[in-house]
Amino acid sequence: PGTGILTKLLLERKSLSELTLIEIDTESVEYLNNHFSDVRLRVLEADFLKTNLPVLFPNDVALIGNFPYNISSQIFFKVLENRNCIPEVVGMIQKEVAERIAAPPGSRTYGILSVLLQSWYDIEYCFTVNETVFFPPPKVKSAVIQLRRNETTALDCNENLFFKVVKAGFGQRRKTLRNALKVLFGHIEFDHPLLSQRAEQLSVSDFVLLTRLFEKEA
Structure with missing residues (x-):
């Protein structure tokens, strides 16, 4: 929450019944407690992770x-x-992380977080947030x-x-799944069309099917 800019906007919503802020920085926690007295609000000094x-x-x-x-993926x-x-x-x-999470199968940015979250x-x-709306402006878009x-x-x-x-x-990710998954299963005895593809080509349902195939072979 930092200095509470977003907090202020959220507390303006009368439909909001409760708001908990989790802030790791002691000075920010003190600032928030001194500047907000809404009964719906509680401020916790803690590491969210x-x-x-x-x-x-x-x-x-x-x-x-x-x-x-720096910890958005975590x-x-x-x-x-x-x-x-x-x-x-x-x-x-960060814009690149958002694009990765929302990426569809077949995209170069499609990855681990894409599949797991989309499951x-x-x-x-x-929407994109331009770096020029911040001061000082960061080196990346949001x-x-x-x-x-x-x-x-x-x-x-x-x-x-x-x-x-x-x-x-x-x-x-540049290898076919037959080769990439050797780290888990060693030599793969069975054959299936999914094994000839790369990870970025598979949808969530494809990964579910692939997992079931390995369950049967175990």
């Missing part, structure tokens, strides 16, 4: 913020871990992205293996 969200928020919680660019992996209690995310992040969220790239939880409750495969297959597939 180390926060136990289900304990902190017994009910579902929407996540909104201008995310620190924040989204945290969202994945807590996907059953986070129905919606709206965040401003459980519908993703919308909302973007606002929205994630809304889809209807998937569980994938039709072993989800732990699914994560491993996706990460290994993109670990050597």
Whole structure:
């Protein structure tokens, strides 16, 4: 939340019942406590990445913020871990990361975060934020992205293996999956058209199918 520019706008919404700020910087926490006295607001001095969200928020919680660019990917992996209690995310992040998350199969920017987040969220790239609106201006453009939880409750495969297959597939993204997945499975005995493709060519459902194929072979 920093100095609370977004906080102020959120508190202007009368429909807002509760707002929790998680801020790691002690001086910022002190500033926020001194400048906001709304009864709907609580300010926590904590590291978001180390926060136990289900304990902190017994009910579902929407996540909104201008995310620190150096940990934005880690924040989204945290969202994945807590996907059953986070129905919606709206965040401003580096433009390249937003494009990667929203990228479709076949795109050069399509990657691990694309597949994993799109497995459980519908993703919308909302708009680009030019660097000139900041002072001092950063060296990169920004973007606002929205994630809304889809209807998937569980994938039709072993989800732990699914994560491993996706990460290994993109670990050597220029190789076909038959070669890229040797790091997980060694020599692959069976044949399937998906193994002749590269990871960036597969949709979420393709990765689910591929994971099931390896489950059967195990």
